[in-house]
Amino acid sequence: MSRLRSASNKLIAMSLFLGVAALGSAWPWSASKEIKIGFVAQLTGGDSYIGQAAKLALEDRIKELNSRGGLAGRQVQLITYDSRTQPTEVVAATRRLIEHDDVVAVIGPEWTAASIPLGPISEQAKIPVITTTASNVKVTLNNDNSVKPFMFRTCFIDPYQGFALADFAYKDLKKRRAAFIYDVGSAYSMGIMQYFEDAFTKRGGQVVAKEGFQALDTEFRAQLSKVAKTNPDVLVVPVGTYRDIALIAKQADALGLRFQYLGVDGWVNDELLTLAGRELEGAYLSSGLSTADPKFKAYNENFLKAHNVKATIFAYYALDAMYMLEYAITTSVAKVHKVDPVAIKNELENMKDVPVFTSNLTIEPKTHNPHNKPIVIMAIRGSKWNISKTYAPAD
Amino acid sequence: MVFFLQQLVSGISIGSIYALLAVGYALVYSVYNFTNWAFDAFMVTGAFAAFYGISLYAMPFPVAIAFSIVMTVALALVTETVAYRPLRAHNAPRLFMMISAMGASLAVVNIANLAFGGSFRKFPEITAGAYRLGGVSVGRMDLFAAGFACVMLCLLWLFLERTKFGLGVRASALDTVTAGIMGVNNNQVALIIFGISGVLSAVAGVFFGAKYAVYPYLGTVTIKAMIGSIIGGIGSLPGAVLGSLLLGILETMISSYISSVYRDLFSFSILVVMLLFFPSGLMGAKRVVKL
Numbered sequence: 043m044s045r046l047r048s049a050s051n052k053l054i055a056m057s058l059f060l061g062v063a064a065l066g067s068a069w070p071w072s073a074s075k076e077i078k079i080g081f082v083a084q085l086t087g088g089d090s091y092i093g094q095a096a097k098l099a100l101e102d103r104i105k106e107l108n109s110r111g112g113l114a115g116r117q118v119q120l121i122t123y124d125s126r127t128q129p130t131e132v133v134a135a136t137r138r139l140i141e142h143d144d145v146v147a148v149i150g151p152e153w154t155a156a157s158i159p160l161g162p163i164s165e166q167a168k169i170p171v172i173t174t175t176a177s178n179v180k181v182t183l184n185n186d187n188s189v190k191p192f193m194f195r196t197c198f199i200d201p202y203q204g205f206a207l208a209d210f211a212y213k214d215l216k217k218r219r220a221a222f223i224y225d226v227g228s229a230y231s232m233g234i235m236q237y238f239e240d241a242f243t244k245r246g247g248q249v250v251a252k253e254g255f256q257a258l259d260t261e262f263r264a265q266l267s268k269v270a271k272t273n274p275d276v277l278v279v280p281v282g283t284y285r286d287i288a289l290i291a292k293q294a295d296a297l298g299l300r301f302q303y304l305g306v307d308g309w310v311n312d313e314l315l316t317l318a319g320r321e322l323e324g325a326y327l328s329s330g331l332s333t334a335d336p337k338f339k340a341y342n343e344n345f346l347k348a349h350n351v352k353a354t355i356f357a358y359y360a361l362d363a364m365y366m367l368e369y370a371i372t373t374s375v376a377k378v379h380k381v382d383p384v385a386i387k388n389e390l391e392n393m394k395d396v397p398v399f400t401s402n403l404t405i406e407p408k409t410h411n412p413h414n415k416p417i418v419i420m421a422i423r424g425s426k427w428n429i430s431k432t433y434a435p436a437d
Numbered sequence: 438m439v440f441f442l443q444q445l446v447s448g449i450s451i452g453s454i455y456a457l458l459a460v461g462y463a464l465v466y467s468v469y470n471f472t473n474w475a476f477d478a479f480m481v482t483g484a485f486a487a488f489y490g491i492s493l494y495a496m497p498f499p500v501a502i503a504f505s506i507v508m509t510v511a512l513a514l515v516t517e518t519v520a521y522r523p524l525r526a527h528n529a530p531r532l533f534m535m536i537s538a539m540g541a542s543l544a545v546v547n548i549a550n551l552a553f554g555g556s557f558r559k560f561p562e563i564t565a566g567a568y569r570l571g572g573v574s575v576g577r578m579d580l581f582a583a584g585f586a587c588v589m590l591c592l593l594w595l596f597l598e599r600t601k602f603g604l605g606v607r608a609s610a611l612d613t614v615t616a617g618i619m620g621v622n623n624n625q626v627a628l629i630i631f632g633i634s635g636v637l638s639a640v641a642g643v644f645f646g647a648k649y650a651v652y653p654y655l656g657t658v659t660i661k662a663m664i665g666s667i668i669g670g671i672g673s674l675p676g677a678v679l680g681s682l683l684l685g686i687l688e689t690m691i692s693s694y695i696s697s698v699y700r701d702l703f704s705f706s707i708l709v710v711m712l713l714f715f716p717s718g719l720m721g722a723k724r725v726v727k728l
Contacts, residue, residue, distance in 0.1 A: 086547055088654045090555025226698050254698040258657055260649045263447040264692030264700075267440060285557045289649055296567050296576040297443070317559045317650060351554055 076119040077112070077381055079104075079367060080139030081360075082150040087127030088258045089283050091311070092152050092356045096174065097122055098349050099357035100149070103364050113368060114375035125151055132156035133163065140167045146371070146383050147172065149363040152356060153282060154178035154229040157193070164192035170387040172196060172366060174359035175307070177203065178229050182410040189410055194390055196362040196403075198330050198415040200230065203306060204237025206417045206433040207328050211276050211304055212245045214431070215326070219250045220304075221274035223265050223290060225281055226254035234280040234306055250274050255286070262290045263297060270299050277301040282308035284317070291321035307331075310355050310420075310427075319425025326430065328417050331355040331400055334427035361399035369396045439572040444693045445686060450579035452685025453586045454648075457641040458662030459669065459677035460590060461634035467610040467672040468630055471531040472663060474538040475516055476638055477656020478545035483509040483642030484560075485549060488651045491561045498563050506639045513635030516541050517627050525627075542656070550653040557650040582644040589640055590678060593633060597674075602629055610672070661688075664708045670718025679719060 081100055083093030100120055108117050121143050123135035132151045139145045140163070148164070148171045151157055157176035161184070164171045172194045173181055179201065182193045211217045220242055225231040239249050250272040253265035269277060279287050287309050294301060305327030312333055314322070333342060333355060345353040367386070370393070374385035393405045404413040419431040458476055465473040487505035490496040496504060520537040563581070567574045597603035602625075608616035609626045617623050641662075645655055662681060669680025684704065691703045711718060 084555075086550050086555070088555075088652075088657070090550055090653070091557070092555075094555055254696070256698075256701055258654070260645075260655075260658065261447075261451055261689075264444060264689045265697045267443055267447075268693055268697075271440065285650060285652070288557065296578075297574045298567060298569065311556075313556050313558075317557060351556075 076117045077114070077371065078119045078121055078143055078145045079364075080136070080143065080145035080148040080150075081120055081122045082125050082132050082135045082139070082148060083122060083360075084127045084152060085122075085124040087125075089127050091313075091354070092175075092283075093125070093150075095345075095349075095351060095354040095357040096150075096152075096360035098351070099345070099353065099361050100364055102345075102348070103361060107368070113371050114381065116381070121145060125156060129156040129159060133159050136160055136163055136171070140169050145169065146381055147367050147386055149360060149367070150174060152176065152359075154181055154233070157181045157195075158229075161190040161193050165190060168192065168387070169383045170194060170370075170390055172363040172390070174363055175356060176230075177307075178233050179409075180229075189408055192387055194366070194405065194410045196359045196366070196398075196412065197307070198417060199411055200233040201237045202433075203328050203417060204234045204239075205241045206419070207234075207278065207304055207306070208238045208241035208245065208247070209433075210326065210328075210419050210431065211278075212242060212247050215276065215302065215304075217276040217302065218247050219273065219275045220247055220278055221251035221253075221269045221272055221276070222249070222278050222280070223253050223255065223262065223269065224279070225257055225286070227257050228282055230282050230308070231280045235278070238278060238280070259286075260289055261293075262286075263293050266290065266294045266297060266299055269301075270297075275302060276304050278304045280306045280308070284309050284311040284314040287322070288314055288317035291318040291325075295321040303327075307355070312352050312354075315422065315425045315427070319422060322422045323424075325422045326419055327422075328419055328433075329355065330415055330417060331358050332418055332420055332427050332429060334420070334429065358400050362403065365398035366390060366393065366396070366403065366405075369393065369398075440693070442573045444689045446573055446575050446579075448686030448689035449682060450576065450583060450685070451689060452665070452682035453579075453583040454641055454645055454658070455662045455665045455681035455685055456678045457586050457589065457637045457644075458659050459666040459681040460593065460674055461637045462663055462666040463669070463672055463674050463677035464606075464630055465634060466666070467674075468606065468613060468626065469521075469525075469531075469534070471534045472538075472671075473634065474535055475520070475541040475545070476634070476662070477659045478516075478542045479509050479513055479635055479638035480642035480645065480656045480659060481546055481549050481653060482512050483639030484646035484651045484655055485553060485642075486639070487643040488558055488560055488646060492558075502640065502643055505643050506636050509639035509642070510632050510635035512545070513631040513638070514628055517631040522624065522627065546653055546656060553653065555653060557652045558646075560647040560651055563647055578644075578648055582648065585640065585644065589637065593637075593674070596633075606630060661704065664704055667708060668711055668718055670720040673718065673720040676718055676720030 083097055084090055085093045104118050104120050112118050125132045136148055139148055152175045154176045157173040158180055160171050170192045175197045177197050177200045179199050182190055182195055222235050224235050251269045253269055281287055287305055303325035307329040309327045310329045342353045370386045370389035374389045375381055378385045391407050395402045395404055406413045414434055417433040418429055421428045421430045461476055483505045486508040487501040490501040490504040520541045521534055524534050567576045605621045605626050606629055608621050665681030665684040666677045669676025688700050692700045
């Protein structure tokens with residue numbers, strides 16, 4: 043009888059314990075609960091190099107944060123899903139992060155076509171999404187130019203990149219005949235081409251050829267031969283991945299064709315210099331960031347040592363997003379005393395001169411774009427990046 | 438005229454890579470009536486094996502190709518033994534084998550992606566530069582790859598036509614059940630076929646990697662090889678070579694004279710037209726369900 047009573051006491055105690063534990067875990071924003079941050083990244087698929095370094099960088103940062111006590115006294119957990127470089131997967135993963143994993147914010151995705159559908163999803167769920175390198179204006183703005191309230195980004199926007207490149211080609215390089223090889227399925231590629239063309243022709247330049255290709259194509263010889271027939275003095279290649287420009291430059295070289303190449307931030311990866319540094323000698327490109335910037339030297343070295351892969355600008359952008367969230371979570375908790383996604387969004391919207399990984403950042407409340415983010419024009423010389431000029435939007 | 442000839446040379450060089458893979462497709466199809474979707478996995482294995490053979494172990498190029506062939510053939514034989522043979526033993530429908538092949542492909546490609554990372558690697562330069570023939574540029578690597586592909590295909594032809602094992606493969610391709618009754622060991626034939634597919638995909642992977650770059654998803658090009666194989670007449674080895682070369686040339690001409698944007702639309706339209714109106718392709722024979 044006493045054994046039975048003892049067993050029943052144990053059962054009651056266990057039930058009470060489980061009940062309290064269940065109550066604790068169900069209680070919103072319980073003090074013991076980790077702060078969950080979602081990350082949707084290209085970890086597999088043709089452009090998986092983009093997400094892989096960013097994931098490592100975020101994991102390192104969160105480990106460091108947690109070892110210092112976390113954010114607002116709570117540990118931080120990163121929940122990562124692979125987008126497989128498919129917009130539909132991005133939508134599914136974001137919904138899962140919001141509806142199933144209870145994240146307070148989402149970092150990613152990295153490209154425009156996948157980011158645009160997240161506008162209504164983030165607004166409905168009231169969860170902020172910070173895209174890293176999706177640079178089309180429609181990522182954060184509706185068609186009537188009103189802001190998508192929960193969409194943010196860490197990079198600059200395409201119109202400005204198109205303008206800076208066109209201005210540089212016309213004024214600094216004194217080029218007058220531009221040709222394009224562009225990705226027909228990429229809003230990013232088409233957007234920059236359009237903005238470049240507008241700015242270049244406005245200054246008196248002429249566009250002599252536009253040749254498209256499909257994502258993951260490896261053959262560009264037909265396009266290169268066609269472009270060469272139009273005798274351009276600058277070949278603009280607005281592509282989102284360094285593989286494309288590496289193959290284009292190598293195949294042009296094999297055909298004996300020489301171009302003055304002009305590129306975009308999608309080119310920026312140190313592997314490009316290994317793949318086609320010789321063929322791209324003298325090329326110029328624009329970027330918001332450069333791995334060659336001396337301020338990242340120590341970080342790059344430590345990253346390489348820890349992971350045996352090189353840090354990329356995609357890792358930097360993801361870290362910027364993380365730093366933005368760290369700021370927004372800390373300041374919002376100080377104001378509303380709880381981790382509230384709407385309060386986080388309000389803090390993100392009103393960020394002013396906040397130090398993030400790459401620089402100080404101000405977000406424009408009306409566009410949710412970084413304010414006055416400078417553009418660096420880099421040259422490839424001796425298979426190395428060389429910073430040639432810096433544009434600020436006020437220029 | 439120079440422009441046309443340049444496009445023709447480019448088209449042949451693209452088609453020669455398609456041809457190596459298409460012959461592998463045709464060979465498997467000719468015996469088993471199913472499309473081996475795992476070719477991209479074989480190709481990736483071949484490219485990575487040669488890349489790491491050269492860059493980590495300083496293997497000379499011929500040794501690296503041999504190493505690549507050994508690794509890829511091993512994978513091809515494991516795939517046949519693990520993914521296909523049990524299904525054949527249970528008389529599973531062909532669809533199941535294709536699904537099994539897709540699974541093998543996904544597994545290998547994603548393991549490569551996880552193990553090596555998704556970045557694009559420069560294959561150590563074997564031969565660079567180009568020959569200039571009257572204004573037409575012919576890449577040394579293209580010439581080497583096309584020549585090597587020709588040699589491989591000739592060796593394959595000799596093997597199939599002049600050896601006892603080749604006779605067994607041809608007998609199985611003609612009628613697998615009867616060949617089995619007549620004493621041909623079908624499991625041995627399967628190993629031979631997959632071994633040959635492994636050799637061809639390894640070579641295609643190495644040359645693709647050397648011409649473009651080495652990365653886990655380089656096998657996406659195999660879809661074009663399959664189209665080449667269908668144009669030529671799926672199951673026909675000469676047809677696979679002819680179809681692939683034609684596809685390579687036509688794709689380049691479309692890109693050059695119409696628009697590069699329509700190139701894939703054109704390729705897949707040919708596939709639809711061939712399947713609708715000429716399902717046996719240019720050189721294929723009418724097929725019946727076997728095995």
